[in-house]
Amino acid sequence: KLTFPGSIPKDTIEKMLESIGLCVITNIKTGIWIADLQHLHCPMCGRNSCDGNMLMLDTRHFELFLSEGYQNGSWDYTQLAAHETKGNVDVVSGAIIDMKHLKDTSTAEMFKTETWYGKDNGLQDWATITQNAVAVNTKNLDEDNDGLKVKFHIMRAGTGTDDPIVAIRISQHLL
Secondary structure, three states: OOOOOOOOOOOOHHHHHHHHOOOOOOOEOOOOEEEEEEEEOOOOOOOOOOOOOEEEEEEEEOOHHHOHHHHOOOOOOEEEEEEEEEOOOOEEEEEEEOHHHOOOHHHHHHOOHHHOOOOOOOOEEEEEEEOOEEEEEEEOOOOOOOEEEEEEEEEEOOOOOOOOEEEEEEEEEEO
């Protein structure tokens, strides 16, 4: 379930992930961003009857595709962090939020999940978007599972560690 963290701990990414499943990313390119949600078949599953067991939230700066580094393949995603939840998972949620706007009314509405989570009627992806945030949810996962592995990937506008981030990808894979 998507829950409001209240305050953001000043810890390492690893400690934040372990305590509340949160990953804070800085040095983001400002401007207009595009969000895309995909429900995919994971590469481990070859069953035709599988509805897919990987949820991918992709966000990218709108100028990304115009950049020469992206077009020639010199920019690529790197894994920033990963978090694993053990035990059966029946709801998968995630969000990307501009932390400067965490307490804005529009962002706070995202945590009132009853207003945008879908009905309990089968596998369905739901999303909500505001000017400064995007959140996704999938519930009623029809299969028994052993948990969830979440990976956070970023793409920088260049090859240096100080280059701004121009794309963020969160993959959620049922185990």
